[in-house]
Amino acid sequence: MPNRLAHETSPYLLQHAENPVDWWPWSAEAFAEARRRNVPVLLSVGYSSCHWCHVMAHESFEDEATAELLNEHFVAVKVDREERPDVDAVYMEAVQAATGQGGWPMTVFLTPDAEPFYFGTYFPPAPRHGMPGFPQVLEGVRAAWRDRRDEVGQVAGRIVRDLSERTLALGVPAEKDAPARPPAAEDLGAALLGLTREFDAVRGGFGGAPKFPPSMTLEFLLRHHARTGSEGALEMAQATCEAMARGGIYDQLGGGFARYSVDAEWVVPHFEKMLYDNALLCRAYAHLWRATGSELARRVALETADFMVRELRTEQGGFASALDADSDDGSGRHVEGAYYVWTPQQLRDVLGEEDALLAAAHFGVTEEGTFEHGSSVLQLPDSERLLDAGKLDSVRRRLLAAREQRPRPGRDDKVVAAWNGLAIAALAETGAFFDRPDLVQAATDAADLLVRTHMDWHARLFRTSLDGTAGAHAGVLEDYADVAEGFLALGAVTGEGVWVDFSGLLLDTVLARFTGPDGALFDTADDAEALIRRPQDPTDNATPSGWTAACGALLTYAAYTGSTVHREAAERALGVVRALGPRAPRFISWGLAVAEALLDGPREVAVVGPPDDPATAALHRTALLSTAPGLAVAVGPPAPAGDPTAVEVPLLANRPLADGRPVAYVCRGFVCDAPATDPETLTLRLS
Structure with missing residues (x-):
C-alpha cells in the first residue's frame, strides 16, 4: 500500500512511495505527529540519482522488519535535497560539524522540535567495516530517547546554539568594514597562487581522488588570463579541460560529463550525470574555445550541449535534473555504470574484429578492464591517431546505436529553476558562438517555461516543476541568481530586452528578501519557512553558491541598466570573496570570477x-x-x-x-x- 509520498511531485520521493516505511514528507504535520506520539524523527535526505541512496533504500527501507521498527518508534521523514536545499544545508552542516564528513543519503535523528541529536550518512543493514548496522542504530537511538531524554535534549540544544553562532560569524573577516570592500587585484593574484599550489600538473585538475570537475575554477582562470595575460592561469585551464575530455569522466560516445572521477586520473567516473555539471562545463569549454580556438574545446562544448538537449530536455521545454548512475545490466540487476562500459567482446560483437581492435586501442579498452568484471570505461589515451575522422565517426555512431539498445539509466524529470538558469546561459552562448540557432531556441524554450511555470506575478520563484506543474516549494537564492544569470546571457545573444527586464524583477526580489542590512546574503527569503537557523553559505560547491551567483547577476544587470543600487549590492556582497579567496580559492571560484569582471569594469x-x-x-x-x-x-x-x-x-x-x-x-x-x-x-x- 502506498505511503504518504505517493502524492508528492519529487521523483526521489515517489521512488519511496511503495516502501513499507510509513514515510512523511517534510511538513509541520510530521513534527506534530512526533510530538503527539512522543517519538523522535528520522530525517533521511537524498536525491534520485544517488547510488548509495538506492542501496540503503533496497537494504533497509524496503525491508519489512526494519520498516516495522521505524514505524513503531519513529516518525520517518524523507526529503529530496534537490527540492529542499535549505533543509539539506542546515542539517548537512550539523552532520559535518559532528562527524567531520558528510554525504548522501544523510541520516539525522531529530527531536519533535526539529533539533538534531544523532547523525550519519549511509548505514548498512548489518555491522560492516566498523559501521553499525541500521537496525542497531535505530535501537540505540530508541533507547537513548526512552532512557536519557534529558541528555538528548541537552545535546540537541547545544548543537542548535552552535549552528546559530556559526551563522553570525559566517564569512565575515576580522576587519569591521571588510564586507563593503570587494577584492582587489592582489587578492585575486593570491587566489591564483593558492590554486597553483593545489594544481595537479601531471593529470590536470586540483587535489586528489575523488576528483571533481572544477567548472567554476576554470571560469576564474579564463577570466584572469583575459584580464592579466597570465599564461599560467590559461595553462591550468587548458590542461584540466584536456584531461577531463580525454578521461572516462567524459562520455566519449554520447557527450556529457559524469559527476566526478573516483580516481585522480579521471579514468573511472561516478556515472550519474547532472544537469548542473554539464551546463557549467559546456559553458567553460565554449569559453576555452573562445580564448584559444581549441578544436577539442569546441567539440566538447557542442557535444555536451547536444547531450543536454537530447537526453535531459523535457516535453515542456525545460531540462530534467539528472540521469542515474545505475541501470539494468541485462540480467535484472541494477549495476552502476552498466549502460556505459564495454568489454573487448562487446566491441567485437558490434564492430567486427578489425574495427573492434582499432576501437579498443583508441578508447583504451583492455582485456583486464579499467572498471569491474573486465569492462572498461571509454577514454581517449594517446592512441587517438589510430582512427581517422571518418572511421572514428562511423565507430562512434555504431557503438552509440548499440548502447541505446541497453536498458537506460533512470531520469529525474523534475525541472530545477537554478539549474535550468545555468543551462540557458550555456546553450545560448554555445549556440551563438558556433552558429547553432537550435541551441539558442532550446535556451529560449527553457526560459519561457521558467517564466510561465516557475515565476508568479510578484516575481517570486518556485524551485521545481514536474510535467509542467510547479511544485509547492519556494525558490532559494541560487534559483533567483542563476535564473537571472541565464536570462541576461539569453538577452545578450538574442537582443531581446525582455530577458533583462525579467532578470531585474528577480534581482529586485534578491535585494528585498534575501539581503541582510550589512549586505550579506541569505540562502532563503526573509518570509520563507523558519528552520532551526536561516541558512547562509557563500562558498561554491558543485554549483555557484547563491551568494556568489547573485553577485554576478547583480553586477551584469547594473552594466545593462546603469543601476548603482545593484552594483553597490554586488560590491558589498563580494567582500566575502576578499576574505575567503586567498585562503580557499577552489571553494569560492565563482566569486573570484565575478571579481575579475568587477576589476575589468565590467x-x-x-x-x-x-x-x-x-x-x-x-x-x-x-x-x-x-x-x-x-x-x-x-x-x-x-x-x-x-x-x-x-x-x-x-x-x-x-x-x-x-x-x-x-x-x-x-x-x-x-x-x-x-x-x-x-x-x-x-x-x-x-x-
Missing part, C-alpha cells in the same frame, strides 16, 4: 543597427566572442527619431548610428570610447 558593448543588416550581426558576433571578463552585450535598432531613450535596454539609449551605419560602443559605467563601425576596430577596443 565592460559594456552597445551594438546599434538594423537587425537584418549583416554589419550589425558582424559587430554583435565580435562582441560576443570577446574574452573581456563579464562583458555585457546589448544589441538593438536605433531609437526612433525624437525619442532617443525608446530602447529595450538602457545601455542602448542615446546611441545613434554612425553616418547611417551600424556601430558598436565600448563603455565602462556607460562612459564610452569612440564608436567602432567594423569588427577589427571593435576587437582592438575590447583587447
Whole structure:
C-alpha cells in the first residue's frame, strides 16, 4: 500500500512511495505527529540519482522488519535535497560539524522540535567495516530517547546554539568594514597562487581522488588570463579541460560529463550525470574555445550541449535534473555504470574484429578492464591517431546505436529553476558562438517555461516543476541568481530586452528578501519557512553558491541598466570573496570570477543597427566572442527619431548610428570610447 509520498511531485520521493516505511514528507504535520506520539524523527535526505541512496533504500527501507521498527518508534521523514536545499544545508552542516564528513543519503535523528541529536550518512543493514548496522542504530537511538531524554535534549540544544553562532560569524573577516570592500587585484593574484599550489600538473585538475570537475575554477582562470595575460592561469585551464575530455569522466560516445572521477586520473567516473555539471562545463569549454580556438574545446562544448538537449530536455521545454548512475545490466540487476562500459567482446560483437581492435586501442579498452568484471570505461589515451575522422565517426555512431539498445539509466524529470538558469546561459552562448540557432531556441524554450511555470506575478520563484506543474516549494537564492544569470546571457545573444527586464524583477526580489542590512546574503527569503537557523553559505560547491551567483547577476544587470543600487549590492556582497579567496580559492571560484569582471569594469558593448543588416550581426558576433571578463552585450535598432531613450535596454539609449551605419560602443559605467563601425576596430577596443 502506498505511503504518504505517493502524492508528492519529487521523483526521489515517489521512488519511496511503495516502501513499507510509513514515510512523511517534510511538513509541520510530521513534527506534530512526533510530538503527539512522543517519538523522535528520522530525517533521511537524498536525491534520485544517488547510488548509495538506492542501496540503503533496497537494504533497509524496503525491508519489512526494519520498516516495522521505524514505524513503531519513529516518525520517518524523507526529503529530496534537490527540492529542499535549505533543509539539506542546515542539517548537512550539523552532520559535518559532528562527524567531520558528510554525504548522501544523510541520516539525522531529530527531536519533535526539529533539533538534531544523532547523525550519519549511509548505514548498512548489518555491522560492516566498523559501521553499525541500521537496525542497531535505530535501537540505540530508541533507547537513548526512552532512557536519557534529558541528555538528548541537552545535546540537541547545544548543537542548535552552535549552528546559530556559526551563522553570525559566517564569512565575515576580522576587519569591521571588510564586507563593503570587494577584492582587489592582489587578492585575486593570491587566489591564483593558492590554486597553483593545489594544481595537479601531471593529470590536470586540483587535489586528489575523488576528483571533481572544477567548472567554476576554470571560469576564474579564463577570466584572469583575459584580464592579466597570465599564461599560467590559461595553462591550468587548458590542461584540466584536456584531461577531463580525454578521461572516462567524459562520455566519449554520447557527450556529457559524469559527476566526478573516483580516481585522480579521471579514468573511472561516478556515472550519474547532472544537469548542473554539464551546463557549467559546456559553458567553460565554449569559453576555452573562445580564448584559444581549441578544436577539442569546441567539440566538447557542442557535444555536451547536444547531450543536454537530447537526453535531459523535457516535453515542456525545460531540462530534467539528472540521469542515474545505475541501470539494468541485462540480467535484472541494477549495476552502476552498466549502460556505459564495454568489454573487448562487446566491441567485437558490434564492430567486427578489425574495427573492434582499432576501437579498443583508441578508447583504451583492455582485456583486464579499467572498471569491474573486465569492462572498461571509454577514454581517449594517446592512441587517438589510430582512427581517422571518418572511421572514428562511423565507430562512434555504431557503438552509440548499440548502447541505446541497453536498458537506460533512470531520469529525474523534475525541472530545477537554478539549474535550468545555468543551462540557458550555456546553450545560448554555445549556440551563438558556433552558429547553432537550435541551441539558442532550446535556451529560449527553457526560459519561457521558467517564466510561465516557475515565476508568479510578484516575481517570486518556485524551485521545481514536474510535467509542467510547479511544485509547492519556494525558490532559494541560487534559483533567483542563476535564473537571472541565464536570462541576461539569453538577452545578450538574442537582443531581446525582455530577458533583462525579467532578470531585474528577480534581482529586485534578491535585494528585498534575501539581503541582510550589512549586505550579506541569505540562502532563503526573509518570509520563507523558519528552520532551526536561516541558512547562509557563500562558498561554491558543485554549483555557484547563491551568494556568489547573485553577485554576478547583480553586477551584469547594473552594466545593462546603469543601476548603482545593484552594483553597490554586488560590491558589498563580494567582500566575502576578499576574505575567503586567498585562503580557499577552489571553494569560492565563482566569486573570484565575478571579481575579475568587477576589476575589468565590467565592460559594456552597445551594438546599434538594423537587425537584418549583416554589419550589425558582424559587430554583435565580435562582441560576443570577446574574452573581456563579464562583458555585457546589448544589441538593438536605433531609437526612433525624437525619442532617443525608446530602447529595450538602457545601455542602448542615446546611441545613434554612425553616418547611417551600424556601430558598436565600448563603455565602462556607460562612459564610452569612440564608436567602432567594423569588427577589427571593435576587437582592438575590447583587447
